[in-house]
Amino acid sequence: MCNFQLIDQAFVTLATNDSYAKGAMVLAKSLRSHSTSRKLVALVGPHVSEPFRNVLSKMYDEVHLVDVLDSGDSAHLALMKRPNLGITLTKLHCWTLTHFSKCVFMDADTLVLSNVDDLFEREELSAAPDPGWPDCFNSGVFVFRPSEETYGKLLQFCSNTGSFDGKLYVSCGDQGLLNSFFSNWATADISKHLPFIYNLSSIAIYSYLPAFKQFGSDAKVVHFLGQMKPWNYSYDPETKSVQGGSAEHELLHPNYLLKWWDIFSTSVIPLLKEQIGDQPFLSESHHGVDRIQEAISHIHMAEPLPKPEISSEERKQKWEQGQADYMGIDSFDNIKKKLDSFLK
Ligand SMILES: O=c1ccn([C@@H]2O[C@H](COP(=O)(O)OP(=O)(O)O[C@H]3O[C@H](CO)[C@@H](O)[C@H](O)[C@H]3O)[C@@H](O)[C@H]2O)c(=O)[nH]1
Numbered sequence: 070m071c072n073f074q075l076i077d078q079a080f081v082t083l084a085t086n087d088s089y090a091k092g093a094m095v096l097a098k099s100l101r102s103h104s105t106s107r108k109l110v111a112l113v114g115p116h117v118s119e120p121f122r123n124v125l126s127k128m129y130d131e132v133h134l135v136d137v138l139d140s141g142d143s144a145h146l147a148l149m150k151r152p153n154l155g156i157t158l159t160k161l162h163c164w165t166l167t168h169f170s171k172c173v174f175m176d177a178d179t180l181v182l183s184n185v186d187d188l189f190e191r192e193e194l195s196a197a198p199d200p201g202w203p204d205c206f207n208s209g210v211f212v213f214r215p216s217e218e219t220y221g222k223l224l225q226f227c228s229n230t231g232s233f234d235g236k237l238y239v240s241c242g243d244q245g246l247l248n249s250f251f252s253n254w255a256t257a258d259i260s261k262h263l264p265f266i267y268n269l270s271s272i273a274i275y276s277y278l279p280a281f282k283q284f285g286s287d288a289k290v291v292h293f294l295g296q297m298k299p300w301n302y303s304y305d306p307e308t309k310s311v312q313g314g315s316a317e318h319e320l321l322h323p324n325y326l327l328k329w330w331d332i333f334s335t336s337v338i339p340l341l342k343e344q345i346g347d348q349p350f351l352s353e354s355h356h357g358v359d360r361i362q363e364a365i366s367h368i369h370m371a372e373p374l375p376k377p378e379i380s381s382e383e384r385k386q387k388w389e390q391g392q393a394d395y396m397g398i399d400s401f402d403n404i405k406k407k408l409d410s411f412l413k
């Protein structure tokens with residue numbers, strides 16, 4: 070393969086805040102340690118703090134600030150019509166990276182377990198099936214060709230779709246949007262179906278354990294899909310153990326969660342320390358809102374904070390976005406209880 074092709078192609082990710090930026094850092098490190106020959110590009114939103122941006126700049130070949138509110142293009146217009154499209158529109162910006170001929174988008178909550186440069190042999194739009202509805206692709210890993218024309222069409226599609234039904238408050242994830250846009254993915258061309266091992270989501274481990282036991286060791290990319298992200302847990306580097314979930318996190322993420330934390334603590338924390346000095350990086354609870362929650366929980370001493378109640382409509386929406394609360398209300402035990410009550 071000639072050199073030109075290598076610098077002409079890139080892995081692209083997105084982070085709109087410091088938490089997802091941590092994910093992007095681990096992703097970059099995992100791509101590099103499996104010797105990718107492609108460029109690494111991060112799209113960041115304006116809420117990513119400067120120290121985090123600096124670290125991203127060290128790990129990525131290019132870091133692009135995407136401020137949809139400030140873009141002055143049709144993305145801005147689409148946002149005016151549908152305010153909940155913020156992060157989705159930021160993700161769509163990857164199509165504007167036209168100095169590359171082909172790219173692979175990877176969610177910031179993915180982790181590479183072996184070299185996946187062969188993905189660049191695929192065409193737009195290649196992706197793996199979504200575990201929840203396999204006739205849809207999961208938009209956590211996909212191959213695409215940057216193009217102003219496609220970008221324009223996507224924005225057009227985005228601002229038109231849904232506007233006729235007046236439900237402007239309904240949040241619109243990029244996955245639904247991309248599946249509607251690339252609507253013949255399920256049937257048109259099997260070469261655009263990536264094997265599931267290129268986007269193994271934790272939810273599949275949970276729903277088809279025997280298959281995971283058989284094929285899990287072939288996984289090339291793991292995707293921490295859902296509400297609990299690796300950075301929401303805490304880590305003890307002495308014992309190399311992860312805390313914060315219930316026993317089910319063992320089932321949900323097995324060793325992948327440990328792998329994520331191992332990379333984060335050995336390769337990312339030192340870079341963050343250079344920027345912001347010593348901080349308790351081994352747990353998210355020391356940042357922002359969580360810090361306040363932590364302070365309150367100290368006042369109540371040993372009493373754990375009750376989880377905020379969520380309405381069944383909100384819960385349904387979260388399920389629809391692939392964000393079931395597996396550690397809490399949607400735990401295996403609770404689901405089993407519900408099923409048992411139906412079967413009685
Ligand atoms: O506040 C946010 C939220 C998301 N992201 C980025 O957007 C991606 C998708 O969000 P994520 O929380 O990873 O969603 P998932 O839990 O993976 O859920 C699903 O639903 C999303 C919305 O449709 C799709 O983007 C995902 O690919 C799909 O797996 C992230 O990885 C980040 O790259 C941010 O930068 N900031």
Ligand SMILES: [Mn+2]
Nearest residue numbers: 176178209294
């Ligand atoms: Mn994801």
